[in-house]
Amino acid sequence: xxSSILAYLKKERDKEWRVELRNKLKAKDRTSMDRLDMPEExxxxxxxxxxxxxxxxxxxxAIHEAQRCIDCANPTCIEGCxxxxxxxxxxxKIEAGDFLGAAKTLKETNALPAVCGRVCPQEVQCEQTCFxxxxxxxxxxxxxxxxxxxADYERNSGKISIPEVGSRNGIKVASVGSGPAGLAFAxxxxxxxxxxxxxxxxxxxGGVLKYGIPEFRLPNKVVDIEVENLKQKGVKFITNYIVGKxxxxxxxxxxxxxxxxxxxxxxxxxxxxxxxxxxxxxYSSNEYLxxxxxxxxxxxxxxxxxxxxxxxxxxGGGNTAMDSVRTAKRIGAKRAMIIYRRSIxxxxxxxxxxxxxxxxxxxFLNLNNPIEYFADEKGRxxxxxxxxxxxxxxxxxxRRRPVPIEGSEYTIDVDTVIVSVGVSPNPLIPQxxxxxxxxxxxxxxxxxxxxxxxxxxxxxxxxxxxxxxTVILAMGDGRKAAASMDRYIKDKVRSILSLVKEFxxxxxxxxxxxx
Amino acid sequence: xxxxxxxxxFSESVVxxxxxxxxxxxxxxxxxxVITRLGKKGERIPLTIAEADIxxxxxxxxxxxxxxxxxxxxxxxxxxxITDVVGPLGNPTHIEKVGTVLASGGGVGVxxxxxxxxxxxxxxxxxITVLAARKKELIILEEQxxxxxxxVIVMTDDGSYGKKGLVTHGMEEVIKREKVxxxxxxxxxxxxxxxxxxxxxxxxxxxxxxxxxxxxxxGMCGACRITVGGKTKFVxxxxxxxxxxxxxxxxxxxxxxxxxxxxxxxxxxFLNKYRKA
Numbered sequence: 001x002x003s004s005i006l007a008y009l010k011k012e013r014d015k016e017w018r019v020e021l022r023n024k025l026k027a028k029d030r031t032s033m034d035r036l037d038m039p040e041e042x043x044x045x046x047x048x049x050x051x052x053x054x055x056x057x058x059x060x061x062a063i064h065e066a067q068r069c070i071d072c073a074n075p076t077c078i079e080g081c082x083x084x085x086x087x088x089x090x091x092x093k094i095e096a097g098d099f100l101g102a103a104k105t106l107k108e109t110n111a112l113p114a115v116c117g118r119v120c121p122q123e124v125q126c127e128q129t130c131f132x133x134x135x136x137x138x139x140x141x142x143x144x145x146x147x148x149x150x151a152d153y154e155r156n157s158g159k160i161s162i163p164e165v166g167s168r169n170g171i172k173v174a175s176v177g178s179g180p181a182g183l184a185f186a187x188x189x190x191x192x193x194x195x196x197x198x199x200x201x202x203x204x205x206g207g208v209l210k211y212g213i214p215e216f217r218l219p220n221k222v223v224d225i226e227v228e229n230l231k232q233k234g235v236k237f238i239t240n241y242i243v244g245k246x247x248x249x250x251x252x253x254x255x256x257x258x259x260x261x262x263x264x265x266x267x268x269x270x271x272x273x274x275x276x277x278x279x280x281x282x283y284s285s286n287e288y289l290x291x292x293x294x295x296x297x298x299x300x301x302x303x304x305x306x307x308x309x310x311x312x313x314x315x316g317g318g319n320t321a322m323d324s325v326r327t328a329k330r331i332g333a334k335r336a337m338i339i340y341r342r343s344i345x346x347x348x349x350x351x352x353x354x355x356x357x358x359x360x361x362x363x364f365l366n367l368n369n370p371i372e373y374f375a376d377e378k379g380r381x382x383x384x385x386x387x388x389x390x391x392x393x394x395x396x397x398x399r400r401r402p403v404p405i406e407g408s409e410y411t412i413d414v415d416t417v418i419v420s421v422g423v424s425p426n427p428l429i430p431q432x433x434x435x436x437x438x439x440x441x442x443x444x445x446x447x448x449x450x451x452x453x454x455x456x457x458x459x460x461x462x463x464x465x466x467x468x469x470t471v472i473l474a475m476g477d478g479r480k481a482a483a484s485m486d487r488y489i490k491d492k493v494r495s496i497l498s499l500v501k502e503f504x505x506x507x508x509x510x511x512x513x514x515x
Numbered sequence: 516x517x518x519x520x521x522x523x524x525f526s527e528s529v530v531x532x533x534x535x536x537x538x539x540x541x542x543x544x545x546x547x548x549v550i551t552r553l554g555k556k557g558e559r560i561p562l563t564i565a566e567a568d569i570x571x572x573x574x575x576x577x578x579x580x581x582x583x584x585x586x587x588x589x590x591x592x593x594x595x596x597i598t599d600v601v602g603p604l605g606n607p608t609h610i611e612k613v614g615t616v617l618a619s620g621g622g623v624g625v626x627x628x629x630x631x632x633x634x635x636x637x638x639x640x641x642x643i644t645v646l647a648a649r650k651k652e653l654i655i656l657e658e659q660x661x662x663x664x665x666x667v668i669v670m671t672d673d674g675s676y677g678k679k680g681l682v683t684h685g686m687e688e689v690i691k692r693e694k695v696x697x698x699x700x701x702x703x704x705x706x707x708x709x710x711x712x713x714x715x716x717x718x719x720x721x722x723x724x725x726x727x728x729x730x731x732x733x734g735m736c737g738a739c740r741i742t743v744g745g746k747t748k749f750v751x752x753x754x755x756x757x758x759x760x761x762x763x764x765x766x767x768x769x770x771x772x773x774x775x776x777x778x779x780x781x782x783x784x785f786l787n788k789y790r791k792a
Contacts, residue, residue: 201733203552203559203599211735240601242733246538267734271747278740278747278766280773287736295558295730303558303584304730305777379769426734427752 001079009075012089018071021092027070031132035139036065043359047329050215053356054118054148059099062149066095069141072131077143080129082476083110083184087126091146103154104161106147111187112180112226112475114155115209117148118218120472121350155225162232166193171489172257174199176243176429179207180471181263181462183226184478186235192486196235197257201242204294207265209471211294212286214323216330220293244432249458258492259457259485262444263478266463267426271419272315276373281307281381285316285324285420298331309416310334313384315370316420317347322357324418329360333416336362341369341389341402367391369402371409373417385411425464433458443467451481452488459485517600520573522593526652528580529623530589531565537572539564539602545610545630546724546756549576549602550732553587557598560584561729561751563627563701564603565656577626577655582778583785604732605755608722610634614696617689617719618664619645619682619710621702625656627724628701633663635699641665643695645685647706651676682706683713695719700759704771708764715760723759725750728773741767 001009012018039055040046046053057065069091077087086105093102106113122144127133130140154160171194175182178200189196204210206223231237243249249260269284271277283291288306291297297306312328314321317340329336338357340347343366347354358364367389374383388408391400425442437445437454444453444460451459459481462474503509521533539549548563566575580586591597608631616635620628625646636642644664648654649672661667668685669677678685682702689695690713698721700710707723714721727739727750734752741748744761748754 201601202731203601211731240599241538242601242604245603246542246601265735268749268752269735269737271737271740273747278742278770280770284737287730287738290730290736296556302556303781305558305774305781307773378772379766428733431752 005084009078009086009088010073012086013071013073017096018089018092021096022071025067030068030070031136031138033064033068035068035142036061036145038142038145040356043356043361046216047326047360050330052219053216056152057142057145057149059153062094062099062146063097065142065146066091068132069095070131076129076131076134077126077141080126082125082472083116083479085109085126085147087143090150091141091143094146094150099150099153100157100159100161102146102150106150107161109479110475111184111230112223113147114151114222115180115218115226116472116475117144117146117151118222119213119470120144120147121470123351125472155222160225160229162229166191168195168234169193170195172197172255173259173261173485173489174243174252174257175261175263177201177207177263177265177462177464178205178227178237179263179265179462179474180209181265181464181474181478181481182207182261183230184475185261185263185461185482186230187233188479188482189485190230190233190235192482194486198235198237199241199243200237200239201264202294203239205237205239207263211290212320212323213471214289214293214327216326217323242428244428248432249429253457258489260459261478261481261485262429262453262458262460262464263462263474264426264429264464266423266468267428268424269419270422270424272370272421274371274373276375276381277419279373279375279381280379281309281415282373282417282419283307285314285320285418286423288324288418289320289327292327292331306331307416308332309414311412311414312336312416312418313339313370313412313414314418314420315339316422317342317349317366318420318422319349319353321418321420322349322353324420325362326357326360328416328418329362337365338362339365339368339370339386341367342399343367343391346391346399367402369404370417374411381414381417383411384414384417385409423463423468425467429464441467449480450484450488451477452484456488516596516598519591519593519595519597520571522591525577525655528589529653529655530578530580531575532578532588532591533568533573533575534597534600535572536574536600536602539600540567540569540572540574543567543574543603544607545634546605546608546627547603548605548627548726548732548755549574549600550604550729551576551588551597551601552599553584553591554598557587558584559599559730559732561604561726561732563724563726565626565629566659567630575626577623579623583781586785601732604751606753608634608724608756610638612639615641615643615694617643617645617686617695617698619647619686619698619700619702619706620660621647621682621706622653623655624700624702624706624724624726625654625660627726628699629656629659629663631699631701631724632660636663643689644668645670645682645689646677647671647682647685647702649673681709683709686710686713690714690717690719697722698759699724704764704768707759707762708768711759711762711764721759722756723762724756725754725762725767727767728771741770 090105127140295304296302314325389402461477739750742763
């Protein structure tokens, strides 16, 4: 960590209230406490509705969990956080009972704490680098659950703090996309005094937080409230506007936008290109989840339809596959299956998602791979052929490569299939900006330290750069892009001002303008 | 919110709506389409742009009443708003001077064909247009088509107007008569399938503009996927125009019927409500 950040953290840690709190309980007593589990809805109840699975900690539980944190002199947890939250400070505020103060601390560096507290993979981030995990080999402080607690407490209290916004500098900047990268970017830029506009292609704000992640994991109202906070701070949102189509970056430059963040996300869903994959009833996970989450297709009151099958196979082992299969179960599948070509150890989904899916009665057909689909006379999928796999030598990713077992093919009945084997970046912006450097995968190439693209006033963040990652990494990118865009704009202003200094007379200005 | 400023009935089931959409009017080119959503509970449906007026900041869409969503749209009156209109989507038609262009339009497919014909005419091509429908009342935009075509042939299934016969009959007449350099077809999938079979026989390069089921229309969902030359393509970002000889029309026809059962049910419910009201 930067020495100035370390100095700041030390100063914060040495404040009287922190010292007092640390002395209240001995470290030995803190470390002998057990980590509290997140209270959950009963699997047999929740797999029939959209009620949020994790119920959240009570005030007593949150204080208990916060007491476990020993407030390390060297808080390694922060190193694991892509947006650099001052973790010990917010945890200690919870221990002190100052829940609103904890929420305020979160919002200093995180525009969407209630979202991150729900969907971040803390087990491989802050909780992975927590002193408990690293040194004590004990379950880490439940930082994610505490983050969610503080953010929810603030929201439910009705006393939402609007972080201070710097004086307006009148400089217009734009975000292309209103997903996690765009929202994190907008939160930071508005704080720095910019005039921020977020353009969204769909009719609702939130990107993947709305169309992708289901209600039972991230309720829409949580996203809406975070967006409302940004609006109150002055961020403008324009829906139904596709940058690259409705208007180009060049059009927006002419309207006075000084710089752009492209956070247009992962676009095209990948398919496996196996026979029968375009039969009726075979969806990409993007389409299936969009129909249900964004368009409310499972509700008969809404016009959008969805095929809600009884025998549903979801292909893949990521978080999106888990979201799809658990959704299928909720809208009435008798048999909802994950079909994954490696074993459960290699699954990219979070452990919590896998556990929740198992509890809810999802079948896991691991070491299985689809090779063909069959249909009835109306072209509706009715069967699929599957081949069994075994694990071979590790591949480039370090995971053991799945190898087909010859002669192991078998067929099962299905009426809905959801293909969740990845996505490639959205092509609309690169298509409309030929001068933008793009990788062979279609991702926008950026300087990793600044998120700046080959076009100086264009920055990029999230899945359009990474190809397919997490909400929090997109947010981290968005914040990084905001900081470097601020530097870029200020440098530009400085160089213009330095020219002004060379003018001695009005004649100098006029002759410069004529050039 | 996009306000409707003009409405015209072409027939009982085909309606023209002119609506305010300044940005789209400015950016749209021949071949583009929009996605609309009506009401908070409405579905997103793709509709092609027939005309645009940059001075009045409007676009024109043509709707055929085929299901609940299209009926709701067609029932809107001047002054009403469409909740969401987004676009222009898809790739514009590649316009160049090729010589003689044989354009064929069926049903409301004539609407998106109009700006394509206009653009090819302006590029200096000779344009022969074949318009086809079941009966006289369903022939639309004939006057406008005549303005941009060197010749217009009208075909009706029942012979109530123009010549009696299918679109392919009118086309074949032209193909036998003179050299055609490019064929363009927009209409129901079944019509485009037979147009493609005909022009393949005569080795005429053919473009088909496809209208499939879509949700987002920006490449995100994959609902619009079809097979072209053995490869999966997305109509929204790879199209909507494709080499008609490479398109698997049977698969496309099948996929268009994916929600037939739901649509029929929704239609019956809608009619019952409507009658009660």
